[in-house]
Amino acid sequence: MATYFLRRLLLIIPTFLGSTILVFTILQLAPGGPLERTIQQLQSGGMGEMAVEGGGGSGSITGGSILPESAMKELKRFYGFDKPIWQRYLAWLGVWPRGIKHRDFSFDSEEYQIEKRVGKRSGQIWRVDIHRDGEDFTVYEKDGTISEVWEAKLEEKNEDGSIDGVIFQTEFSGVLTGNLGKSYTFAKPVTEIMKPRFRISLFFGLIGYFLTYAICIPLGIRKALNHGSPFDFISSVIIFIAYSIPGWALGGVFLVLLGGGSFWDIFPLGGFHAPTEIWEQMTLWEKIVNQAHHAVLPIISWFITSFATLTVLMKNSLLENLSQDYIRTAFAKGIAEKRVVWVHAFRNSIIPIASGIGHIIAIVITGSYLIERVFNIDGFGRMGFQAILDRDYPVTMGFLVIVVLIRLLGNIISDFALATVDPRIRFK
């Protein structure tokens, strides 16, 4: 069995690559990407300025683009659009060198060696020499050795014989090295943006997850044991309702009814907790109360659907087992009902529940954009959603990485739980 799960873990790799390649390609090929968006913003900004200056018509608009060539080049480089898509993906993954710290230089037609300031090293200005041999470049440090960090390459040959080049460092840095890149909108590392939001989603997710199981299993058992009773009927009605209304829509009903609109004012309208200024002045106890107060409605909405399915599953599963022959035999042997139900029937009927464990973990994280949006919670799902709207590709991809990994692991956890509770199952 260990080999089976090892194989499953290894199979995560191709699936993960497949998923990310697919979404990466869609994003990169999509029209209206970050590059086009920035160009548009810069252009409209530029137009505005010119209007203020009194329309001092310089000829630069005539080409259709008012961005200078060099700025275009820089933008393309910043967003990585200067490379083919497969290189962008591999660089994102961290197995292809990524060029960083680009600096332009140019040679006149008869020039073969120039000195270039490339930044600072240990407090001193760092200069390197670039030698040109036709169209190839070699970068030398001041002590005459070939530079280990700097590379140079040809950018463009001009008509007058001069040559433009670019000097840059390379590094391997991507998902595999734990670097998800920098967000375009927040200008911060993606991991830094994801962490607090992930924590928020996890808070709701875990509490709801445990509550769901803590309620559904006893409820399902009780319904099965009292099949056909008024209790069963009433709880079934509630379950049908819960199943027929999406959680986020129920959240909307809650807000209108209990959020202080035209009806009652019992719960806050949204947010993870009170606004930061108030939150920071609260005592610990007040914080706990406030947090719980804000969490009630989102948690109910979050888990209403899995609550309904899980309860029905538990009930049907136990009911089915209770009608089996081995239960009849156990009763015939004169075993007490309690023992028959709890030892014989229950252990068998928990099997389908166990297999859902991993899938629900995935729901914890992924099923939440809508609810986070309704309750105005700045959580993980909402971050992913907003990133798509803003064309913030590093965050979008970061979100995807986390979600896909959690789903894949969730599946394996499910199978593992299944194998644990059901000794008949042997994975090979």
Next chain:
Amino acid sequence: MAENQQNLNNEISVSIYKKRWMKFKSMKRGYYSFIIIVSLYLLSFFFPVLINSKAIVVSYNNELYFPAVLDIIPGVSSYYPGERFGQNIPGEADYRKLNKAWQEENSDNWLLMPLYQSDPYEDITSENNKMYESPSANHWLGTDNTGRDVFARLCYAFNISISFALLLTVINYIIGISIGGAMGYFGGKFDLILQRIIEVWANLPMLFVIIILSSILRPSFTLLVAIYTLINWIFLTYYMRAEFYREKAKDYVAASISMGQSNRTIIFRHILPNSLVPVITYFPFSIVAGIAALVSLDFLGFGLPPPTPSWGQMLEIGLQDINKWWMVFSPITAQFMTLLLIVFVGEAIREAFDPKVYSRLR
């Protein structure tokens, strides 16, 4: 009990599907839900003559016009300028005013208005509509942010939602059954490769992918169905693959192979009818999922293009200002009732197809 036995003996020659239909019929809740939802859906195609600001019949100078009836037929224009009926207004005729005027004049011209005299697109640009009116006799469920009648939009959205979900499910079924069936039937490398592809697909967060696609391509009804199909056909392949895998090992398949029948005949004529059970029982739940998905997408603004009437879009407006409770309750109640009816039907179908009878000893 004895009588039951008698009945069963009489029905022994009845086909299995007929038996299941009888069992389904005997489950009152599911059966009546089925009748209600199907008749409501059929009725919803005639909403243009029931809920419309246009007249059903206009008799003007002894000529008959049927503007609202023309609305039922897609692609036919029902536009009549006001001048056609001697009304001195620019643009389309205002049938409600026309009605009042003719009645006051006691003129020979007459017209017949629908029961509910608002349509889902009429906004504040028409004279008597205001923004955010609360429910009244004129507007049973109030008006929305642009003064459109909520009740009318609600009803039209019902038709669109169900049509969307039905179309989606049927297309998904055709693709899912064909691919899943082929995987189970042919097996081997074909199966292995497709399984890997499906695993990649299935592990993507679907709403996320749909939002990416819809934010790139401005969706129309057809495009939205296409995007959704692209993603949803997978779930059916699991069932179909397993069913075909199992059925293929049976003797009747071996017999038809040895008779030299083509793969297509074996798949569609022989195996498919024997492996339809999970597919049929899943059908209503697939429609539930389709409707819920459309509402979510419309809510997020990535669904059908405005001004298409939609529950999700109404909810979005409603939740922006929770004092406008009718904007929230109306679509949620409509959606909830629809889904509940379909879930009831689904439960009954599932039970009708389930040969097991739960019996407890104690």
